[in-house]
Amino acid sequence: MNISRTWAMPHSDTFSVKPIGEFVKKYLANSKISVDPFARNKQWATYTNDLNPETLAEYHLDALEFLEGLAEQKVNADLVIFDPPYSPRQLAECYKQIGRKATMQDTQAKSWSDWKNAIANITDKNSIVLSFGWNTVGMGAKRGFEIAEILMVCHGGQHNDTICMAETRLTKRVPDLWESAPLLAFSHLQENPALEVLSTPPTSG
Numbered sequence: 001m002n003i004s005r006t007w008a009m010p011h012s013d014t015f016s017v018k019p020i021g022e023f024v025k026k027y028l029a030n031s032k033i034s035v036d037p038f039a040r041n042k043q044w045a046t047y048t049n050d051l052n053p054e055t056l057a058e059y060h061l062d063a064l065e066f067l068e069g070l071a072e073q074k075v076n077a078d079l080v081i082f083d084p085p086y087s088p089r090q091l092a093e094c095y096k097q098i099g100r101k102a103t104m105q106d107t108q109a110k111s112w113s114d115w116k117n118a119i120a121n122i123t124d125k126n127s128i129v130l131s132f133g134w135n136t137v138g139m140g141a142k143r144g145f146e147i148a149e150i151l152m153v154c155h156g157g158q159h160n161d162t163i164c165m166a167e168t169r170l171t172k173r174v175p176d177l178w179e180s181a182p183l184l185a186f187s188h189l190q191e192n193p194a195l196e197v198l199s200t201p202p203t204s205g
């Protein structure tokens with residue numbers, strides 16, 4: 001794992017901080033299909049989204065809805081950029097800007113883990129996820145990821161560092177058996193009704 005530290009002035013647009021922008025661009029240079037669910041005005045990825053309609057992102061959906069839509073379209077990203085609000089307070093501020101009140105549910109840790117689970121559904125073995133924030137939780141080993149690089153950017157004074165992390169997925173995504181092999185899925189389910197990977201059988205009609 002490569003760990004480094006540098007200094008740069010803070011900026012509300014994360015990737016406008018020079019070393020952070022360079023970190024992102026280094027991974028984008030080797031990417032064919034990239035996804036940025038919290039893009040704000042950066043049009044760097046193949047698919048860009050931001051809840052705020054006044055930003056330059058291509059889509060203006062809630063990140064979860066956007067990521068689930070990509071999964072339905074069978075998008076397989078080799079790079080996902082995860083630069084969400086870093087705290088419940090930042091999230092509430094983003095929502096306020098678009099006239100939406102953040103609920104208790106919005107600001108719970110579950111929002112961040114739901115986004116990560118949705119990112120896992122559009123990545124596969126060898127995909128890279130870049131995470132930005134104030135900790136090194138990232139996608140984590142539980143979702144099959146290993147840390148490849150950490151860049152700590154100190155902003156001085158009372159500012160928190162921005163921690164930039166690149167993680168590589170080591171595991172293959174479990175195929176949706178109901179789509180690829182429904183008979184096999186049915187027999188697995190009969191043998192073990194608690195099997196989670198099968199999700200739910202398709203409904204008729």
Ligand SMILES: C[S@@+](CC[C@H](N)C(=O)[O-])C[C@H]1O[C@@H](n2cnc3c(N)ncnc32)[C@H](O)[C@@H]1O
Pocket residue numbers: 012013014015016037038039040041042049050051052055061062063064083084085086091094095
């Ligand atoms: C940290 S900023 C991203 C900055 C961007 N990476 C840049 O370098 O300019 C987080 C962005 O997430 C957006 N956002 C907040 N909550 C969201 C949600 N639930 N779904 C989609 N976008 C959201 C905000 O509007 C904000 O632009």
